[in-house]
Amino acid sequence: MSEDKLPTRSENYSEWYNQIVLKAELADYAPVRGCMVVRPYGWALWENMQQGLDRRFKETGHVNAAFPLFIPMSFMEKEKEHVEGFAPELAIVTIGGGQKLEEPLVVRPTSETIIGYMYSKWVKSYRDLPVLINQWGSVVRWELRTRLFLRTLEFYWQEGHTAHATAQEAEEETLRMLNVYADFAIQDAALPVIPGIKSDKEKFAGAVRSTTIEAMMGDTRALQSGTSHFLGQNFSKAFNIQFLDWNNELQYAWTTSWGFSTRVVGAIVMAHGDDQGLILPPKLAPFQAVIVPIYKNDEEQSKVMEAVERVRQELKGFRIHVDARSEVTPGFKFNDWEMRGVPLRIEIGPKDVEKSSVAFARRDMPGKAGKTFAPQANLAAQVGEMLDKIQASLYQRALAFRQANTYDPKDYAELAEVVQKGWAHSYWCGKAECEAKVKEETKATTRCIPLEQPNEAGICIVCGEPAEKKVIFARAY
Numbered sequence: 001m002s003e004d005k006l007p008t009r010s011e012n013y014s015e016w017y018n019q020i021v022l023k024a025e026l027a028d029y030a031p032v033r034g035c036m037v038v039r040p041y042g043w044a045l046w047e048n049m050q051q052g053l054d055r056r057f058k059e060t061g062h063v064n065a066a067f068p069l070f071i072p073m074s075f076m077e078k079e080k081e082h083v084e085g086f087a088p089e090l091a092i093v094t095i096g097g098g099q100k101l102e103e104p105l106v107v108r109p110t111s112e113t114i115i116g117y118m119y120s121k122w123v124k125s126y127r128d129l130p131v132l133i134n135q136w137g138s139v140v141r142w143e144l145r146t147r148l149f150l151r152t153l154e155f156y157w158q159e160g161h162t163a164h165a166t167a168q169e170a171e172e173e174t175l176r177m178l179n180v181y182a183d184f185a186i187q188d189a190a191l192p193v194i195p196g197i198k199s200d201k202e203k204f205a206g207a208v209r210s211t212t213i214e215a216m217m218g219d220t221r222a223l224q225s226g227t228s229h230f231l232g233q234n235f236s237k238a239f240n241i242q243f244l245d246w247n248n249e250l251q252y253a254w255t256t257s258w259g260f261s262t263r264v265v266g267a268i269v270m271a272h273g274d275d276q277g278l279i280l281p282p283k284l285a286p287f288q289a290v291i292v293p294i295y296k297n298d299e300e301q302s303k304v305m306e307a308v309e310r311v312r313q314e315l316k317g318f319r320i321h322v323d324a325r326s327e328v329t330p331g332f333k334f335n336d337w338e339m340r341g342v343p344l345r346i347e348i349g350p351k352d353v354e355k356s357s358v359a360f361a362r363r364d365m366p367g368k369a370g371k372t373f374a375p376q377a378n379l380a381a382q383v384g385e386m387l388d389k390i391q392a393s394l395y396q397r398a399l400a401f402r403q404a405n406t407y408d409p410k411d412y413a414e415l416a417e418v419v420q421k422g423w424a425h426s427y428w429c430g431k432a433e434c435e436a437k438v439k440e441e442t443k444a445t446t447r448c449i450p451l452e453q454p455n456e457a458g459i460c461i462v463c464g465e466p467a468e469k470k471v472i473f474a475r476a477y
């Protein structure tokens with residue numbers, strides 16, 4: 001633990017993040033600049049996230065399908081704002097099988113265009129609507145500055161694409177999925193998030209309106225953790241998604257799209273981690289508890305391992321790992337699993353065997369404060385309760401941190417000061433000039449106009465003109 005010691009978060013937050021992602025074996029750098037390899041421990045975390053989301057998608061009536069990786073270049077050009085927004089980030093294939101292609105193919109940066117094209121074939125009548133499809137996959141955006149999980153050339157995500165007969169239905173869908181993301185973030189990832197609407201400047205290329213959930217990281221920067229877009233008829237007009245309505249009149253469909261990606265793995269690392277490493281929320285942790293056997297000689301070992309096996313059986317409803325390595329000490333194992341963020345450690349030694357007990361150590365409460373003893377009888381119920389407590393305390397802690405670092409500055413000078421150390425929750429008139437001034441002078445952007453608003457109007461923190469809504473200004477990942 002000497003030369004490869006993690007920097008503390010206050011010493012170098014960015015380096016702490018990079019090192020913890022590598023050391024905990026969540027991901028590694030790929031041979032292609034900006035690409036990442038998600039290692040088994042990181043992928044197991046992502047799989048648990050996928051399951052939590054997929055269950056919610058299906059509960060709200062969605063089905064999964066798979067669309068191609070390649071999109072004809074001409075498709076991208078059909079929606080003007082869409083192509084302008086994505087053009088600088090496109091990876092384009094011009095040769096296939098040794099032959100120059102007649103039409104270049106784009107490696108999908110997102111799939112509105114190709115899915116819109118397919119919907120135009122499938123949707124003919126109001127009876128074909130709504131279409132509620134999601135796909136799990138990866139997309140490619142040629143980013144210049146990359147960080148593992150936070151911004152990589154290729155990343156994993158899901159993208160939902162829906163088509164509806166009315167604008168109202170599509171708007172309801174946009175909000176429904178934003179709420180699904182917020183529910184997952186809060187309940188499963190223990191991330192307090194603020195759902196809100198993106199400014200025109202920050203919205204998705206081709207959307208009428210974008211909504212987002214924003215989370216505060218451990219260095220107080222914001223991270224956009226899921227977005228849901230009302231696309232109006234922009235893509236249905238570009239791709240001719242038309243249907244005969246109840247009056248037998250031809251109408252354009254109203255569409256939405258919504259996405260949630262492996263960026264949120266980065267959010268979990270940054271929102272919950274401490275100077276010892278990761279702290280994973282029990283609902284998503286690849287291992288909810290690790291059992292560490294403690295013994296000094298062969299005789300103790302056989303007794304302890306017998307109890308460990310019994311406990312493991314008792315706890316088979318949980319994701320449990322038994323660390324039976326004999327080449328490293330229990331102390332080494334404690335540090336190792338602390339670094340890797342396992343929510344609960346269960347120690348079993350000769351004394352525990354005698355007393356028919358185990359020792360619990362909570363990852364979210366280092367040292368003596370987080371240690372308790374529990375009888376082996378009825379252990380599953382006790383582990384379940386303990387994991388619930390840890391889950392709840394991670395959420396409460398992240399919420400308290402956000403509240404402590406969110407300010408209501410009285411004027412522009414104070415705004416410029418507070419966004420260097422946290423979030424500003426301020427009135428904004430809605431004008432792009434005011435937003436641009438803040439960005440240029442402070443590097444903070446508008447993160448979202450929260451859905452929850454105060455009852456009274458105020459004055460814009462930048463220009464002093466009347467303002468109806470409050471916005472979050474923050475520096476962001």
Ligand SMILES: [Zn+2]
Pocket residue numbers: 428429430431434460461462463464465
């Ligand atoms: Zn203003």
